[in-house]
Amino acid sequence: MxxxxxxxxxxxxxSEADLKAAHEADLAIQxxxxxxxxxxxxxxxxxxxxxxxxxPSAEAVQRIHERxxxxxxxxxxxxxxx
Amino acid sequence: MxxxxxxxxxxxxxSEADLKAAHEADLAIQxxxxxxxxxxxxxxxxxxxxxxxxxPSAEAVQRIHERxxxxxxxxxxxxxxx
Numbered sequence: 001m002x003x004x005x006x007x008x009x010x011x012x013x014x015s016e017a018d019l020k021a022a023h024e025a026d027l028a029i030q031x032x033x034x035x036x037x038x039x040x041x042x043x044x045x046x047x048x049x050x051x052x053x054x055x056p057s058a059e060a061v062q063r064i065h066e067r068x069x070x071x072x073x074x075x076x077x078x079x080x081x082x
Numbered sequence: 083m084x085x086x087x088x089x090x091x092x093x094x095x096x097s098e099a100d101l102k103a104a105h106e107a108d109l110a111i112q113x114x115x116x117x118x119x120x121x122x123x124x125x126x127x128x129x130x131x132x133x134x135x136x137x138p139s140a141e142a143v144q145r146i147h148e149r150x151x152x153x154x155x156x157x158x159x160x161x162x163x164x
Contacts, residue, residue: 023164041160078123082105
C-alpha cells in the first residue's frame with residue numbers, strides 16, 4: 001500500500017454538498033479496489049480538488065474515481081511525507 | 083484563519099532529506115506570519131510537492147515559502163474539507 005494525492009481540475013463552483021456526495025460515492029465502493037480515501041480538500045474558486053488516499057496503485061485510485069463519476073486529472077504517488 | 087493547499091512543481095528528484103529541510107525552514111519562521119504548516123507530501127517522480135497549512139491569507143503562506151527559499155507555484159484556499 002502507498003499514499004496518493006490526486007487532483008481534479010475544472011470543478012469551479014463546487015459546493016460542500018457536491019464534495020460530500022462525491023466523497024461518499026468513492027467511499028461506497030473503495031473497498032472493492034482496496035483503496036482508502038482519507039481526506040479531500042476543495043478550492044471552489046479555482047475549481048481544484050485534492051484527494052488523499054492509501055491504495056495499492058494509482059490505477060486502483062483511478063478505477064474508483066472513474067466508477068464514482070469523477071476521473072482524476074492527476075494522480076501522484078507521494079512516498080515522502082513530513 | 084483559513085486552510086490552504088499549496089503546490090510546488092519542478093521538484094523532480096527531491097529526497098526525503100530535502101523535503102524535511104524545506105519543511106523545517108518553513109516551520110522556523112512561520113509564526114512571524116501566523117502560518118501553521120501542517121503536513122507536506124512529495125512525489126519526487128513528477129516533482130510535485132503539496133503543502134497543507136492554516137494561515138490568515140495565501141499571501142502569508144507565500145511570504146513564508148519565499149523567505150524559506152521555495153516559492154509556491156499555486157496556493158489554493160480550501161474552505162471545503164471532507
